[in-house]
Amino acid sequence: MNVAIDSQIAFYDWQLQEMDLSWSKYHRANILDLYAANTLYIGRIWGYDDKRGVLIIRFKKGKFPRLKVPLTISYPKASVGVLANWKFSYGKFREMFVEEFSNCNPAFYLSNEYKEEYRYIGLRNVSLEFLQHIKTDLENKTHPIVVLGVEDPPRDYLVALKEFTSKNRTNEILQYSANSNNSWSPINLSDPDILTDKIVENINSNQKTIIQGPPGTGKTHLIAELCEYYLSKNMRICITALTHKALIEVAKKDGMVKVRQGGKIHKTNLSTDEMAAISELQNHDVSNPISNGNLLLSTYYSLSKLLLKNEKHVHFDLIIIEEASQAFLTTIAGFSILAKKVVVVGDFMQLQPIVLEAKKAVNIDSNILTLIQGLRTFSTNHEAVSYRLINSYRLSAKSTEQTGIFYDKSLISMSSEKGIFLKREYARLFCPEGGSALYYYNNLDEGKTPGNGIDFILKVVNEIQADYPYKKVAVLAAFRDTVNAIIDKMLSINMNFNKLEVNTVDRIQGMTVDICIYLVPSFKTKFSFDNNRFNVATSRSKNGTLIIAEHLLSNRKLLSTSVMTYLNNIQIQHSNE
Numbered sequence: 342m343n344v345a346i347d348s349q350i351a352f353y354d355w356q357l358q359e360m361d362l363s364w365s366k367y368h369r370a371n372i373l374d375l376y377a378a379n380t381l382y383i384g385r386i387w388g389y390d391d392k393r394g395v396l397i398i399r400f401k402k403g404k405f406p407r408l409k410v411p412l413t414i415s416y417p418k419a420s421v422g423v424l425a426n427w428k429f430s431y432g433k434f435r436e437m438f439v440e441e442f443s444n445c446n447p448a449f450y451l452s453n454e455y456k457e458e459y460r461y462i463g464l465r466n467v468s469l470e471f472l473q474h475i476k477t478d479l480e481n482k483t484h485p486i487v488v489l490g491v492e493d494p495p496r497d498y499l500v501a502l503k504e505f506t507s508k509n510r511t512n513e514i515l516q517y518s519a520n521s522n523n524s525w526s527p528i529n530l531s532d533p534d535i536l537t538d539k540i541v542e543n544i545n546s547n548q549k550t551i552i553q554g555p556p557g558t559g560k561t562h563l564i565a566e567l568c569e570y571y572l573s574k575n576m577r578i579c580i581t582a583l584t585h586k587a588l589i590e591v592a593k594k595d596g597m598v599k600v601r602q603g604g605k606i607h608k609t610n611l612s613t614d615e616m617a618a619i620s621e622l623q624n625h626d627v628s629n630p631i632s633n634g635n636l637l638l639s640t641y642y643s644l645s646k647l648l649l650k651n652e653k654h655v656h657f658d659l660i661i662i663e664e665a666s667q668a669f670l671t672t673i674a675g676f677s678i679l680a681k682k683v684v685v686v687g688d689f690m691q692l693q694p695i696v697l698e699a700k701k702a703v704n705i706d707s708n709i710l711t712l713i714q715g716l717r718t719f720s721t722n723h724e725a726v727s728y729r730l731i732n733s734y735r736l737s738a739k740s741t742e743q744t745g746i747f748y749d750k751s752l753i754s755m756s757s758e759k760g761i762f763l764k765r766e767y768a769r770l771f772c773p774e775g776g777s778a779l780y781y782y783n784n785l786d787e788g789k790t791p792g793n794g795i796d797f798i799l800k801v802v803n804e805i806q807a808d809y810p811y812k813k814v815a816v817l818a819a820f821r822d823t824v825n826a827i828i829d830k831m832l833s834i835n836m837n838f839n840k841l842e843v844n845t846v847d848r849i850q851g852m853t854v855d856i857c858i859y860l861v862p863s864f865k866t867k868f869s870f871d872n873n874r875f876n877v878a879t880s881r882s883k884n885g886t887l888i889i890a891e892h893l894l895s896n897r898k899l900l901s902t903s904v905m906t907y908l909n910n911i912q913i914q915h916s917n918e
């Protein structure tokens with residue numbers, strides 16, 4: 342069944358209400374109370390790394406943000422006064438005392454003496470406008486105070502989706518019903534010599550094309566090749582994705598060299614680090630049209646501004662909707678009307694859109710997942726023009742066999758990678774063939790932050806860093822509290838964060854590492870073993886994934902058939918602790 346238009350509008354109204362409720366609590370809170378609770382950070386601008394396009398901020402030890410958690414950085418007016426007299430709320434601060442602000446993302450810790458009272462952090466995703474605003478401070482080395490609060494919510498994006506739905510009630514895509522993906526059979530593509538030609542053939546013959554890109558199957562490379570081909574035909578192309586990173590990855594591909602050098606790649610909200618990485622990128626206002634033979638890179642949030650215009654205007658010859666597993670059905674419907682042709686690229690077996698208070702969504706409509714799981718709905722309504730990339734260039738043969746459980750066992754490994762062999766205490770932890778291994782940790786501490794499990798992870802990471810210092814390692818968990826506890830413990834022992842990523846699964850889709858550790862606390866196990874989240878967590882690594890969990894026999898009823906099949910096909914060890 343489809344979701345009635347009024348129910349779709351009600352869904353966005355509800356999401357906006359939930360967003361405003363959450364945001365208002367933060368906005369009303371006293372700014373110094375937020376600082377004391379480590380939910381707001383106050384530091385000083387300490388420098389700028391021109392080569393990497395990174396802003397350096399100095400924070401007091403113990404009062405600095407986590408890495409890879411998006412924030413909003415604000416530059417206060419002089420009228421804000423001395424810090425001790427900040428008696429106002431964060432909302433009042435933003436409204437009355439801010440000269441300039443920008444999104445930002447704490448990217449890395451700079452090396453410093455462990456006992457030093459300050460921590461220096463490099464920020465990425467800072468806007469060019471913010472950098473220009475602080476130019477005099479950087480030149481004079483005055484080190485002004487800046488405030489980093491939680492990231493501003495994507496309210497305008499949801500408003501745009503709601504308005505599009507309200508004004509396009511008869512839109513064909515918005516009428517789609519959810520069909521079972523069990524009967525969805527995309528055309529498998531494996532031959533790299535004809536893969537691009539096959540997709541081009543379908544694009545030329547059809548208005549819609551769907552490409553499912555399982556982990557490591559080269560969808561970014563394919564997107565770049567499609568852009569290279571159609572730009573050579575003097576077409577106007579837009580690639581839109583949820584994240585800036587996905588857009589930049591396309592722009593970096595070899596096939597984009599001539600286009601970059603010709604100054605024909607434009608990007609909305611261009612940041613300092615993006616400009617440093619690709620100096621030829623052009624900063625672009627999404628409301629301005631692009632010329633023939635040019636490419637626009639835009640996030641969903643920026644591109645959705647065009648939906649508010651309610652114009653029946655074709656802005657592009659081709660639009661490619663990347664990271665589409667995280668798109669609502671409305672996102673796909675709205676962006677589809679902006680172009681003559683649409684290519685939807687994603688994998689509905691990976692992360693889905695974030696929904697606040699998700700369990701309550703069915704109260705609006707029992708079929709609301711039809712709207713939320715936009716890519717799944719769109720794909721199962723267009724099987725004839727659906728393709729699946731099946732050659733995985735990331736995953737080892739063993740890992741491909743395991744991950745293939747989520748893809749009708751269709752994946753083929755093109756990698757020669759194998760597992761790792763640690764030399765000391767944990768020599769047998771990882772599977773020699775690569776792929777995943779399950780380590781049952783007896784009596785794992787309760788809650789989201791199992792201290793004994795975290796201590797065990799630190800020992801394993803130390804051994805990996807000693808034996809394989811050139812390998813990139815990721816430590817993942819489903820819960821933010823778990824990740825924070827891991828980071829705190831690592832910082833307390835001055836662990837080396839070079840080539841080490843610690844994050845929630847929901848923030849790392851698209852990431853590739855050499856070795857991955859996935860900690861599953863004995864808390865809401867079903868959440869950690871959710872089909873899509875588990876698939877993402879266990880398909881990041883080239884050399885192997887270690888899953889750490891308490892014995893699951895009593896929890897097996899909480900696991901899906903696919904996850905259970907996966908766990909039955911991996912190496913299992915039991916702790917003696």
